[in-house]
Amino acid sequence: xxxxxxxxxxxxxxxxxxxxxxxxxxxxxxxxxxxxxxxxxxxxxxxxxxxxxxxxxxxxxxxxxxxxxxxxxxxxxxxxxxxxxxxxxxxxxxxxxxxxxxxxxxxxxxxxxxxxxxxxxxxxxxxxxxxxxxxxxxxxxxxxxxxxxxxxxxxxxxxxxxxxxxxxxxxxxxxxxxxxxxxxxxxxxxxxxxxxxxxxxxxxxxxxxxxxxxxxxxxxxxxxxxxxxxxxxxxxxxxxxxxxxxxxxxxxxxxxxxxxxxxxxxxxxxxxxxxxxxxxxxxxxxxxxxxxxxxxxxxxxxxxxxxxxxxxxxxxxxxxxxxxxxxxxxxxxxxxxxxxxxxxxxxxx
Amino acid sequence: xxxxxxxxxxxxxxxxxxxxxxxxxxxxxxxxxxxxxxxxxxxxxxxxxxxxxxxxxxxxxxxxxxxxxxxxxxxxxxxxxxxxxxxxxxxxxxxxxxxxxxxxxxxxxxxxxxxxxxxxxxxxxxxxxxxxxxxxxxxxxxxxxxxxxxxxxxxxxxxxxxxxxxxxxxxxxxxxxxxxxxxxxxxxxxxxxxxxxxxxxxxxxxxxxxxxxxxxxxxxxxxxxxxxxxxxxxxxxxxxxxxxxxxxxxxxxxxxxxxxxxxxxxxxxxxxxxxxxxxxxxxxxxxxxxxxxxxxxxxxxxxxxxxxxxxxxxxxxxxxxxxxxxxxxxxxxxxxxxxxxxxxxxxxxxxxxxxxxxxxxxxxxxxxxxxxxxxxxxxxxxxxxxxxxxxxxxxxxxxxxxxxxxxxxxxxxxxxxxxxxxxxxxxxxxxxxxxxxxxxxxxxxxxxxxxxxxxxxxxxx
Numbered sequence: 001x002x003x004x005x006x007x008x009x010x011x012x013x014x015x016x017x018x019x020x021x022x023x024x025x026x027x028x029x030x031x032x033x034x035x036x037x038x039x040x041x042x043x044x045x046x047x048x049x050x051x052x053x054x055x056x057x058x059x060x061x062x063x064x065x066x067x068x069x070x071x072x073x074x075x076x077x078x079x080x081x082x083x084x085x086x087x088x089x090x091x092x093x094x095x096x097x098x099x100x101x102x103x104x105x106x107x108x109x110x111x112x113x114x115x116x117x118x119x120x121x122x123x124x125x126x127x128x129x130x131x132x133x134x135x136x137x138x139x140x141x142x143x144x145x146x147x148x149x150x151x152x153x154x155x156x157x158x159x160x161x162x163x164x165x166x167x168x169x170x171x172x173x174x175x176x177x178x179x180x181x182x183x184x185x186x187x188x189x190x191x192x193x194x195x196x197x198x199x200x201x202x203x204x205x206x207x208x209x210x211x212x213x214x215x216x217x218x219x220x221x222x223x224x225x226x227x228x229x230x231x232x233x234x235x236x237x238x239x240x241x242x243x244x245x246x247x248x249x250x251x252x253x254x255x256x257x258x259x260x261x262x263x264x265x266x267x268x269x270x271x272x273x274x275x276x277x278x279x280x281x282x283x284x285x286x287x288x289x290x291x292x293x294x295x296x297x298x299x300x301x302x303x304x305x306x307x308x309x310x311x312x313x314x315x316x317x318x319x320x321x322x323x324x325x326x327x328x329x330x331x332x333x334x335x336x337x338x339x340x341x342x343x344x345x346x347x348x349x
Numbered sequence: 350x351x352x353x354x355x356x357x358x359x360x361x362x363x364x365x366x367x368x369x370x371x372x373x374x375x376x377x378x379x380x381x382x383x384x385x386x387x388x389x390x391x392x393x394x395x396x397x398x399x400x401x402x403x404x405x406x407x408x409x410x411x412x413x414x415x416x417x418x419x420x421x422x423x424x425x426x427x428x429x430x431x432x433x434x435x436x437x438x439x440x441x442x443x444x445x446x447x448x449x450x451x452x453x454x455x456x457x458x459x460x461x462x463x464x465x466x467x468x469x470x471x472x473x474x475x476x477x478x479x480x481x482x483x484x485x486x487x488x489x490x491x492x493x494x495x496x497x498x499x500x501x502x503x504x505x506x507x508x509x510x511x512x513x514x515x516x517x518x519x520x521x522x523x524x525x526x527x528x529x530x531x532x533x534x535x536x537x538x539x540x541x542x543x544x545x546x547x548x549x550x551x552x553x554x555x556x557x558x559x560x561x562x563x564x565x566x567x568x569x570x571x572x573x574x575x576x577x578x579x580x581x582x583x584x585x586x587x588x589x590x591x592x593x594x595x596x597x598x599x600x601x602x603x604x605x606x607x608x609x610x611x612x613x614x615x616x617x618x619x620x621x622x623x624x625x626x627x628x629x630x631x632x633x634x635x636x637x638x639x640x641x642x643x644x645x646x647x648x649x650x651x652x653x654x655x656x657x658x659x660x661x662x663x664x665x666x667x668x669x670x671x672x673x674x675x676x677x678x679x680x681x682x683x684x685x686x687x688x689x690x691x692x693x694x695x696x697x698x699x700x701x702x703x704x705x706x707x708x709x710x711x712x713x714x715x716x717x718x719x720x721x722x723x724x725x726x727x728x729x730x731x732x733x734x735x736x737x738x739x740x741x742x743x744x745x746x747x748x749x750x751x752x753x754x755x756x757x758x759x760x761x762x763x764x765x766x767x768x769x770x771x772x773x774x775x776x777x778x779x780x781x782x783x784x785x786x787x788x789x790x791x792x793x794x795x796x797x798x799x800x801x802x803x804x805x806x807x808x809x810x
Binding site: 158 | 360540545585
């Protein structure tokens with residue numbers, strides 16, 4: 001790791017390197033302003049309420065197939081979205097609802113895609129795992145574990161090719177971190193110094209297998225070491241830590257230093273998918289994370305403590321968020337199914 | 350307002366389950382996300398979380414109850430400050446249709462309307478080559494190189510990546526000179542990691558570039574087939590038409606010579622079975638050039654299958670400014686009356702020899718070079734079969750589930766009444782490619798087998 005630091009040059013990189021040292025184990029916290037705290041609170045709460053509603057609709061049989069919820073991991077995508085510039089791309093796996101909501105895709109369209117209706121973002125033809133938006137620079141929604149890592153590296157390749165100064169964020173889980181193509185991508189990304197942040201959302205379980213049972217080494221932030229790609233572990237339950245680490249990694253990429261790895265230590269409260277009873281972990285473990293590290297509760301406590309918001313203010317936000325979610329659920333249930341003629345459209349241009 | 354909590358489904362197939370345990374009791378305050386109960390099916394136990402906050406007003410289904418139907422109300426949640434009688438009203442009302450949300454469950458389409466039949470798009474004919482156009486003798490190798498160079502001059506978003514394509518000038522010298530002309534930004538040597546660099550190229554295509562991915566041979570593309578099919582081939586559909594992968598996957602495909610089983614396979618049928626891909630497999634240098642240029646301009650992912658044996662062969666190529674040929678259009682190479690022969694790529698070498706030999710014996714063969722495998726130009730094939738009443742196909746690939754199988758299926762389906770003989774196919778043998786020279790020769794088709802097939806369907810053996 002020390003060796004790779006010497007590759008950075010210039011005043012800004014130097015100060016950033018210092019910050020990285022501080023982030024190594026204890027992520028550097030940059031305190032949020034009142035507006036940032038309120039924004040983070042609203043966005044995370046919105047994702048949670050949306051996912052809870054999706055879970056409910058799944059329970060009612062309105063959403064079919066696979067449905068992977070993001071509950072517990074909200075700080076990761078919200079903190080990263082707060083650090084991103086317009087034009088920076090996101091690409092992720094099948095646990096993708098939150099990324100789409102965070103980057104501004106229409107919640108009605110997301111929910112209607114979950115219910116397989118014509119107003120869904122993919123006209124009902126993609127489903128929970130497959131939605132895209134050129135406008136919001138969201139490149140899916142991929143169902144094959146690890147595939148988005150190579151694809152996301154390709155987005156960064158295009159950024160460098162076009163010299164547009166944009167950074168690609170490729171999200172993947174601790175399970176995908178063992179995929180071969182991840183390392184093929186790391187190699188090319190560093191070889192060609194592509195502007196990509198590899199975001200490992202380590203929620204400690206690849207489906208039902210704990211990271212200790214699947215990975216020979218469990219500090220995933222160091223998985224780029226043999227390629228010369230630096231990385232840090234970040235408290236992915238603290239939105240401020242996520243934002244600070246992402247700010248740093250963005251700068252690293254934009255300055256032409258190549259890829260960066262952010263291992264977000266996070267936790268999903270729900271099972272891998274809706275049909276997973278999560279028997280592989282104890283209830284105490286889940287309860288402990290919820291009561292002591294919940295990303296939303298953390299912000300809520302700070303807002304109240306600093307008197308930046310009253311209980312009533314927060315209730316009002318909750319009400320507002322619920323209304324948007326309820327409207328999306330309403331739309332997703334009443335929107336018609338795709339016209340049968342859609343079966344044969346969008347196959348080739 | 351009081352809301353009902355409904356029995357949730359653990360999976361799309363679950364119809365009922367057991368309410369195993371209540372974790373909250375009547376009167377308890379509940380926050381969204383709190384676990385309120387556990388339900389069981391024969392497969393799993395699952396926690397039921399509250400979606401709304403409030404006070405658990407009334408439990409409608411006691412714990413331990415079996416066979417609780419999905420979407421049946423199991424409890425009533427009261428808003429803060431709401432009287433428990435609201436629960437009584439809601440829960441006890443025997444006939445009130447009290448589950449508004451469930452009642453609005455998706456309206457099943459009355460009867461599945463028959464989807465519109467797929468539109469069979471007829472590709473336009475080849476552009477007219479003006480009489481008197483000079484013909485230039487050129488190898489397939491040179492034609493492919495020229496096609497890429499012309500398209501790279503035309504569109505700066507087109508780039509070439511693959512193993513040894515730049516400094517080495519191509520493992521089979523297809524990219525000779527391209528690095529010199531276009532520089533290392535656009536002619537890119539990759540590590541020997543097909544899975545990764547193919548995924549990278551698909552990502553670049555999704556972001557608006559037009560990559561040409563060269564596989565040294567398509568045998569190695571099996572490492573990358575997930576990205577060719579799942580990432581490139583399906584994104585347009587999965588995104589409802591919002592984004593796709595305008596790119597070309599090209600390289601040597603099929604048997605070379607004496608390279609053994611792992612390096613000698615024709616993948617046309619694999620890729621041709623995937624909706625969302627186009628598959629091109631040219632024989633002549635002119636077709637290689639015109640179709641590769643078309644493939645690079647095509648807004649879809651195109652799998653462009655070349656053949657190592659053909660790389661060095663010379664063909665006449667019309668000396669025109671911009672030779673672009675239609676993907677999806679077969680070409681009638683020889684007109685004939687007695688039997689239709691359909692072939693493509695290196696299969697054409699056997700076919701042409703056989704046609705010449707058969708002509709001497711008085712059998713007139715109409716020879717069609719498919720050129721594109723997907724979309725398959727069945728219109729041309731069927732028109733010919735309706736004329737001759739007989740069909741023989743010739744290819745080097747394995748016979749089972751082959752392109753020939755598909756052609757034979759479509760012909761019996763669409764032209765059954767015109768057939769005067771069974772459709773016969775000449776293919777590679779159903780064995781991994783052997784190394785020994787004599788065995789390799791036996792594994793491949795040959796001209797005699799083609800002649801024999803024609804004699805069999807014309808009953809002139």
